[in-house]
Amino acid sequence: MxxxxxxxxxxISIWTVAQFSSV
Structure with a gap:
């Protein structure tokens, strides 16, 4: 678990970084 x-x-951390990077 x-x-x-x-x-x-x-x-989630990787996804958040990816979102900031694509901006």
């Missing part, structure tokens, strides 16, 4: 949560947070 902890690994899944960590993976989700990591994915």
């Amino acid at each position: 902890g690994i899944l949560c960590h993976f989700t947070v990591r994915s």
